[in-house]
Amino acid sequence: MKIVLLTNEAPPHIYGGAGVHVDFLSRELARLEGKRHFIQVLCFGDQEEWEGNRSIRGVREGCSFPLQDPRHQKIFDTLLKNLVMAGALKDVDLVHCHTWYTHLAGSLIKNLLGIPLVLTTHSLEPHRPWKEEQLGTGYKVSSWVEKTAYENADGVIAVSASMKRDVQNLYGIPPEKIRVIPNGIDTDQYKPTPNREVLASFGIDPDRPYLLFVGRITQQKGIIHLLNAIPFLKTGIQIVLCAGAPDTDALEAETAKKMEEIQAHTSNRIIWIRQWVPRSHIIPIYTHASLFICPSIYEPFGLINLEAMACGTPVIASAVGGIPEVVVSGETGMLVPFEPAGAANPEPRNPDRFSRDLAAAVNTLMGSPEILQGMKTRARERVETQFSWRAIALQTLQFYKDLIHP
Numbered sequence: 001m002k003i004v005l006l007t008n009e010a011p012p013h014i015y016g017g018a019g020v021h022v023d024f025l026s027r028e029l030a031r032l033e034g035k036r037h038f039i040q041v042l043c044f045g046d047q048e049e050w051e052g053n054r055s056i057r058g059v060r061e062g063c064s065f066p067l068q069d070p071r072h073q074k075i076f077d078t079l080l081k082n083l084v085m086a087g088a089l090k091d092v093d094l095v096h097c098h099t100w101y102t103h104l105a106g107s108l109i110k111n112l113l114g115i116p117l118v119l120t121t122h123s124l125e126p127h128r129p130w131k132e133e134q135l136g137t138g139y140k141v142s143s144w145v146e147k148t149a150y151e152n153a154d155g156v157i158a159v160s161a162s163m164k165r166d167v168q169n170l171y172g173i174p175p176e177k178i179r180v181i182p183n184g185i186d187t188d189q190y191k192p193t194p195n196r197e198v199l200a201s202f203g204i205d206p207d208r209p210y211l212l213f214v215g216r217i218t219q220q221k222g223i224i225h226l227l228n229a230i231p232f233l234k235t236g237i238q239i240v241l242c243a244g245a246p247d248t249d250a251l252e253a254e255t256a257k258k259m260e261e262i263q264a265h266t267s268n269r270i271i272w273i274r275q276w277v278p279r280s281h282i283i284p285i286y287t288h289a290s291l292f293i294c295p296s297i298y299e300p301f302g303l304i305n306l307e308a309m310a311c312g313t314p315v316i317a318s319a320v321g322g323i324p325e326v327v328v329s330g331e332t333g334m335l336v337p338f339e340p341a342g343a344a345n346p347e348p349r350n351p352d353r354f355s356r357d358l359a360a361a362v363n364t365l366m367g368s369p370e371i372l373q374g375m376k377t378r379a380r381e382r383v384e385t386q387f388s389w390r391a392i393a394l395q396t397l398q399f400y401k402d403l404i405h406p
Helices: 017-035 070-088 100-113 131-135 138-152 161-171 196-201 223-232 249-263 279-288 303-310 351-366 369-386 389-404
Strands: 002-007 038-044 048-051 054-059 094-098 117-121 155-158 178-180 210-216 238-244 270-273 291-294 315-318 333-336 340-342 345-348
Touching: 002 017, 002 100, 017 038, 017 054, 017 094, 017 303, 017 389, 038 070, 038 100, 054 070, 070 100, 070 131, 070 138, 094 100, 094 389, 100 117, 100 138, 117 138, 117 161, 117 389, 131 138, 138 161, 155 161, 155 389, 161 178, 196 279, 210 223, 210 279, 210 303, 223 238, 223 249, 223 351, 238 279, 249 270, 279 303, 291 303, 291 351, 303 315, 303 369, 315 351, 333 351, 345 351, 351 369
Parallel strands: 002 038, 002 094, 038 054, 094 117, 117 155, 155 178, 210 238, 210 291, 238 270, 291 315, 315 333
Antiparallel strands: 048 054, 340 345
C-alpha cells in the first residue's frame, strides 16, 4: 500500500504529542511486512528526508494575507498549506490525518483521488475553547474544518475509549467507523537512563528529590494549577518545569508572573527550563525525577505520561479524558479527582481544591519511599506490556486494510 500521513509537526520540528505519534507510527508502519508498504509523511516545515520506504516532506509555502485580525494569519497560513498538500499527491491508497491542521487537505484528497480518509483523534476543537484567545474568530474556522473532516471520514482512530465517546457525542460518528488504538512508546529509547551530568547542566540538584512537569504553556496542560499547588508542597522538593511553546505571548507573561509570585511563597526551588529539551536529555530528566505530574484539564490520551512511566517514573495526574486508561491509580501513580466547571468550561469547578489535591498526592507519595519504589517498577512494566509501537502499528495497518478492502 501507499499511505500518506498528514501532520502539522514532524521531526525534527516536534512540540507536542501528535508529532511524537506520527514520528514513531510512521517508522513502525514502514518496518512491517518486510517493508513492503510505502509511507509518506507530509507536514508543515522545511523537512526533506528519505529513508528506504519512508519519506518526510515539508510544505513551507506562505504569503501575506489581508486580515481582519492579526490572529487570523495562522488560520490562512494553515489553509494555504492544506491546498498545497492536496495538490501534491497522486497514486496514493489512503490518507491519514493528524489534528485539524491537516483536515481540510485530507477531505480534499479523499474526494480528488477517491481514496479512504482516516482521522486520528488526538484532541477535539469544541473541547478546547481557550484556542479562541490564540486564533480569534479563526477558532470557529478550525472547528468547522474539523467537523467537515469527521463528516467525510471513512474511519476514525480514537486514542482512548474516552475519545471514542467524545467523537460519537460531538459528531455522531457511527461506532463501527471508530477503532480505539492507543498511543504508544518506544521502550528501547524511553527507558531508565541515569545521567547526573545532564541534570547539573540544567541547574537541577541530582541529590535532591524533584517533581517534574513537561508540557506546552497552554491552558490545556494546567500549568497554572500546578503553580498554585507549589506552596502546599512539603519542603525539600525541587520543582522542575520543562515548559515552552506558549500558545500566546500573554499566556507566557502570565505564567512568568505567577511563577515569581509562587516562588516568593515557598522555600522549594523552582527550575523553569523554557527551551525545547532534546530526547537525549529529557530521558535522563524523566529517569531521575521522583514523580512526574500531569495537571491537564483536557487530555484525550496523555502520551507524556507514557514517556515518564517508560523511564520508571510514577505519575500524578488529573483524572480526565484518557489519562485513567494509562495511569493506574495506586499502582503506577495517583489520579487526582477532577470536576469541570461545566460542559463548555473545562476548567476545574473548584480550582483551589484541585491545586491542593495535587499537592496532597505529591506529599503522600514523596513521604512513602517504599510505595514509590514499587510504583517505579510497575510503571515501566505496564508500558512494556501494553503500549509498544509495533503492536499499535499492526492494529493501524489492519484498520487501513479493512477500509481499502472492506
